[in-house]
Amino acid sequence: MPESSLVKDICSSSIECRPSPLRQSSQSSLPLHRNYMLSTFCTEKNVQECLSHISQEVSSLGLPPVWMESGGSSEMNVVAVLNCIYDLIQLHRRGLRTLENMEVEQLKSSSNLDYLQLTSTQLKEQLELSKRENTGLLERERQLQLKVKSLQNCLKNEKEEVQKLQNIIASRASQYNHEMKRKEREFNKLRERLNQLLVDKKEKKQAIDVLNNIGRADGKRSLWKTEKTEAKHEGEMYKTLLSDYDIRQRELLLENAELKKVLQQMKKDMVSILSSKKPTLKDDQHQDDDIQADLEEEVFDSSKESVELYCVHAREKLTNSIRLQWRRLKSHVERLDNQGSLHVIGRSKNTDAVSRETHEEEMDRLKLEIQQCKDFIQTQHQLLQQQLSSPYDEEKASLLSDCYMLQEKERFRDEWKTLEEQRKIFERERRNFTEAAIRLSHERKAFEDDRATWLKHQFLNLSPFADSNKPQMSKSKSAFLISSAPEKLIKRPSDTTSPTPRCVPLTSPSTAELYPTLCLVPENRYSV
Amino acid sequence: MNFSEVFKQSNQLCKVSPDGKYLATCVQYRLVVRDVSTLQILQLYTCLDQISHMDWSSDSLFILCAMYKRGLVQVWSLEQPDWHCKIDEGSIGLVSSRWSPDGRHILNTTEFHLRVTVWSLCTKAVSYIKYPKACQKGIDFSRDGCYMALAERRDCKDYVSVFVCDDWHLLRHFETETQDLAGLEWSPNGCVLAVWDSCLEYKVLLYSLDGRLLSTYSAYEWSLGVKSVTWSPSSQFLAIGSYDEKVRILNHITWKKIAQFEHIATINNTKAVNEICPPPVQVPVVKPDPDRANPKIGVSTLAFSSDSRYLATKNDNMASVVWVWDMQKMSLLAVLEQTSAVRCFQWDPRRPRLALCTGNTKLYLWSPAGCVSVQVPTEGGFQVQSLNWHCCGETLILLGKDQLCLCYMDTDQEDK
Numbered sequence: 001m002p003e004s005s006l007v008k009d010i011c012s013s014s015i016e017c018r019p020s021p022l023r024q025s026s027q028s029s030l031p032l033h034r035n036y037m038l039s040t041f042c043t044e045k046n047v048q049e050c051l052s053h054i055s056q057e058v059s060s061l062g063l064p065p066v067w068m069e070s071g072g073s074s075e076m077n078v079v080a081v082l083n084c085i086y087d088l089i090q091l092h093r094r095g096l097r098t099l100e101n102m103e104v105e106q107l108k109s110s111s112n113l114d115y116l117q118l119t120s121t122q123l124k125e126q127l128e129l130s131k132r133e134n135t136g137l138l139e140r141e142r143q144l145q146l147k148v149k150s151l152q153n154c155l156k157n158e159k160e161e162v163q164k165l166q167n168i169i170a171s172r173a174s175q176y177n178h179e180m181k182r183k184e185r186e187f188n189k190l191r192e193r194l195n196q197l198l199v200d201k202k203e204k205k206q207a208i209d210v211l212n213n214i215g216r217a218d219g220k221r222s223l224w225k226t227e228k229t230e231a232k233h234e235g236e237m238y239k240t241l242l243s244d245y246d247i248r249q250r251e252l253l254l255e256n257a258e259l260k261k262v263l264q265q266m267k268k269d270m271v272s273i274l275s276s277k278k279p280t281l282k283d284d285q286h287q288d289d290d291i292q293a294d295l296e297e298e299v300f301d302s303s304k305e306s307v308e309l310y311c312v313h314a315r316e317k318l319t320n321s322i323r324l325q326w327r328r329l330k331s332h333v334e335r336l337d338n339q340g341s342l343h344v345i346g347r348s349k350n351t352d353a354v355s356r357e358t359h360e361e362e363m364d365r366l367k368l369e370i371q372q373c374k375d376f377i378q379t380q381h382q383l384l385q386q387q388l389s390s391p392y393d394e395e396k397a398s399l400l401s402d403c404y405m406l407q408e409k410e411r412f413r414d415e416w417k418t419l420e421e422q423r424k425i426f427e428r429e430r431r432n433f434t435e436a437a438i439r440l441s442h443e444r445k446a447f448e449d450d451r452a453t454w455l456k457h458q459f460l461n462l463s464p465f466a467d468s469n470k471p472q473m474s475k476s477k478s479a480f481l482i483s484s485a486p487e488k489l490i491k492r493p494s495d496t497t498s499p500t501p502r503c504v505p506l507t508s509p510s511t512a513e514l515y516p517t518l519c520l521v522p523e524n525r526y527s528v
Numbered sequence: 529m530n531f532s533e534v535f536k537q538s539n540q541l542c543k544v545s546p547d548g549k550y551l552a553t554c555v556q557y558r559l560v561v562r563d564v565s566t567l568q569i570l571q572l573y574t575c576l577d578q579i580s581h582m583d584w585s586s587d588s589l590f591i592l593c594a595m596y597k598r599g600l601v602q603v604w605s606l607e608q609p610d611w612h613c614k615i616d617e618g619s620i621g622l623v624s625s626r627w628s629p630d631g632r633h634i635l636n637t638t639e640f641h642l643r644v645t646v647w648s649l650c651t652k653a654v655s656y657i658k659y660p661k662a663c664q665k666g667i668d669f670s671r672d673g674c675y676m677a678l679a680e681r682r683d684c685k686d687y688v689s690v691f692v693c694d695d696w697h698l699l700r701h702f703e704t705e706t707q708d709l710a711g712l713e714w715s716p717n718g719c720v721l722a723v724w725d726s727c728l729e730y731k732v733l734l735y736s737l738d739g740r741l742l743s744t745y746s747a748y749e750w751s752l753g754v755k756s757v758t759w760s761p762s763s764q765f766l767a768i769g770s771y772d773e774k775v776r777i778l779n780h781i782t783w784k785k786i787a788q789f790e791h792i793a794t795i796n797n798t799k800a801v802n803e804i805c806p807p808p809v810q811v812p813v814v815k816p817d818p819d820r821a822n823p824k825i826g827v828s829t830l831a832f833s834s835d836s837r838y839l840a841t842k843n844d845n846m847a848s849v850v851w852v853w854d855m856q857k858m859s860l861l862a863v864l865e866q867t868s869a870v871r872c873f874q875w876d877p878r879r880p881r882l883a884l885c886t887g888n889t890k891l892y893l894w895s896p897a898g899c900v901s902v903q904v905p906t907e908g909g910f911q912v913q914s915l916n917w918h919c920c921g922e923t924l925i926l927l928g929k930d931q932l933c934l935c936y937m938d939t940d941q942e943d944k
Contacts, residue, residue, distance in 0.1 A: 167818065168750050168751050170818060171751075171752055172728060174819055175752070175821045176728075178821030178822065179821075193621075193639070193640070204616070205618050205619075206615075206654070207616050207618070208613070208652055208654070209613065209614045210614075210652060211612050212611070213651065214649055216630070216650055229695065229697065233692045233697055233699055234699070236674075237675075240718060240737060244717055244718075244719040252781070
């Protein structure tokens with residue numbers, strides 16, 4: 001039936017509409033009922049349907065029915081309707097009340113919720129705080145534990161110290177006791193001895209008993225003790241001290257000189273190393289100047305080496321310059337190290353170029369050197385070859401052969417000539433000499449003869465036993481005497497009373513024999 | 529290496545004359561003088577009592593024999609055996625006796641160190657020096673024999689007196705900054721006097737010949753201090769051995785420490801050891817009794833070789849070990865470990881060769897080239913307790929308890 005469907009639709013719409021009035025009613029009170037859609041639900045046309053619908057609804061709500069269909073009349077039971085309405089109103093009121101209650105409940109619960117939320121955030125914050133506090137406390141505890149450990153260590157150390165000091169005290173105490181006992185024992189001995197001495201009547205005196213005094217070790221006489229000797233002793237003492245100081249000072253000077261030399265050498269080396277690296281480094285403009293200054297300084301220094309270096313100023317200058325050079329060398333080496341490491345890593349082309357540059361420069365220099373050496377060797381070789389392979393020129397060869405020795409040969413020839421001349425002269429002289437010797441010997445012989453005859457005469461005149469035999473003997477004697485006379489007379493110059501005859505053959509003496517006699521002549525002058 | 533036969537001696541009194549020709553030994557109350565090379569008895573002297581101390585005069589002409597119990601000193605002449613000299617100290621007693629460097633005076637220290645009496649054998653004159661100190665080493669003569677330093681104690685203060693040995697004139701007298709002076713020693717060049725305090729305080733003072741204080745050295749406080757001090761023959765170094773088992777070397781220019789040698793129980797560097805062992809080597813250590821005085825700990829013996837190149841040391845709590853230090857490199861050169869405690873060691877006066885003995889029948893020799901151990905060939909076992917080199921360096925005198933034996937070295941050393 002289209003009306004029922006319409007009613008149903010209206011009912012559904014009215015049912016749908018129902019929450020809205022509920023909501024509205026929750027916010028405001030009864031008067032809104034008036035805005036309820038009264039007109040749209042029931043019209044004059046669909047009263048019956050509305051009635052039936054309403055009764056259905058009512059019955060569904062659990063209320064007594066409003067309208068019974070069996071009546072057939074369109075008239076409603078007003079009482080039932082009023083009751084129904086009353087019931088509905090009650091229901092409605094109840095509903096409203098429950099709604100209110102529920103709203104209140106809801107409010108309460110929402111406020112509870114808020115409150116709980118608030119408390120939960122608070123508690124969370126508190127928890128955070130307490131956690132932080134906890135970590136802080138843990139940290140403190142850890143630190144305190146560390147402190148406790150260190151204090152325990154300290155305590156241990158102190159205990160050890162105390163133990164050590166106690167040991168020291170103990171050893172000192174035992175040492176003191178020992179000394180005390182020793183002194184007491186000595187004291188007792190002294191007391192005993194004193195007693196003994198007091199009791200002893202016979203006191204043995206000190207005495208020395210020496211057989212005879214002995215001389216001093218150095219043989220000198222002992223001196224009296226005077227001021228002069230005392231002064232002398234003082235002087236000697238100071239002399240000893242001074243000589244010792246002298247020796248020590250000399251040694252120290254030598255040592256100093258050596259060390260200074262070493263330092264100078266080091267400085268020179270360092271400067272040379274640094275200056276050779278000059279062109280390859282980038283930021284060494286100021287270094288160049290410094291190195292120049294240094295070199296000049298060095299030249300300046302070496303000129304007045306010995307005297308200047310003894311004064312403090314020069315010494316300081318030297319040590320400062322050494323330090324400066326050393327620092328430079330260190331920085332340079334560090335730089336090289338860095339460059340080397342960078343080169344290995346291969347980071348910066350710039351630095352690469354620098355190192356490679358130096359490298360290449362070195363290489364070039366070395367190559368140049370090698371080339372020079374090779375050229376030199378080549379030229380030498382060529383010359384040598386020329387020398388060896390030149391055509392054999394007779395004339396030249398003869399001239400050139402022994403050309404090195406020419407001068408010497410000339411010299412030798414001249415010397416030989418002079419020597420030859422000298423030899424000839426010597427020969428001549430020797431011949432003259434021998435002739436002179438022979439002559440001399442003859443003359444001597446004659447002289448000896450005369451002497452002998454004279455002596456004979458003398459003897460004969462003197463001696464009472466002048467015999468006629470004597471002249472004969474004397475002849476033979478004289479013969480013996482002649483040859484042996486020089487020797488005999490030389491040997492016994494003062495013995496003239498008994499010349500003993502000797503048989504010596506009279507031969508002409510050779511040059512060799514004459515030489516010794518001649519030599520003897522000037523040396524052994526015999527006085528007649 | 530040849531060994532002579534064994535002779536008797538008493539009291540370890542056996543000395544070679546300074547000129548190296550004669551050997552004097554004491555047997556009870558007799559003094560026997562032998563020729564060093566032939567060992568024939570040249571002279572025999574008889575003293576009045578058992579000889580406590582015997583010494584040659586510097587010119588090898590006289591020998592003094594001191595008998596402490598009797599308070600007597602007898603002097604014998606080698607040239608004139610009939611010559612005699614007797615010094616009687618009388619009631620005052622005798623504690624030590626020594627020659628003066630000129631060989632003509634005898635210095636006797638009386639009992640209780642009351643005074644030092646200087647007897648002159650030339651003039652029979654007597655001089656007295658009062659208040660000598662009773663300490664480890666209270667008198668020292670300079671090497672050239674010109675000066676004598678004497679430690680004195682007056683009014684609880686230490687003094688040093690320097691005398692001119694010529695006429696015993698007092699040259700200098702000064703107070704030292706020591707608590708309790710234990711010893712003094714001249715440097716070999718005679719210009720510096722090293723003075724050290726007792727072991728209760730580590731203090732070494734260096735005085736110039738004219739009495740000026742040059743320097744003070746103190747390595748540490750409170751612990752036991754200096755145990756031994758020695759100069760190097762070149763006077764360049766002063767070696768100080770102390771109870772802390774270390775040796776400190778001072779240099780003669782600044783008197784500051786230039787090196788410190790520690791005697792540690794475990795040696796790690798590769799060194800020459802007597803038995804060549806791989807490092808690390810453990811050295812046997814004996815802990816001394818802490819309650820006793822003068823504990824057996826610390827460096828008690830120091831000896832420089834004649835060229836000052838090496839220093840041999842002995843640490844008392846490692847008594848079986850001798851340590852040899854190289855003075856050019858300032859480091860440990862060799863560790864000589866023996867089977868028992870080393871009793872005596874001495875450097876050859878001519879070359880860097882160290883002889884040591886441990887109380888057994890062996891003699892040990894060490895040189896940078898190597899080491900040798902030689903058994904002393906005697907019947908009945910000769911226990912070498914101490915040794916002395918002859919001044920020419922070719923002969924060793926070995927002393928046992930009451931025996932002596934000479935050892936003649938060849939010019940070339942045998943290898944082990």
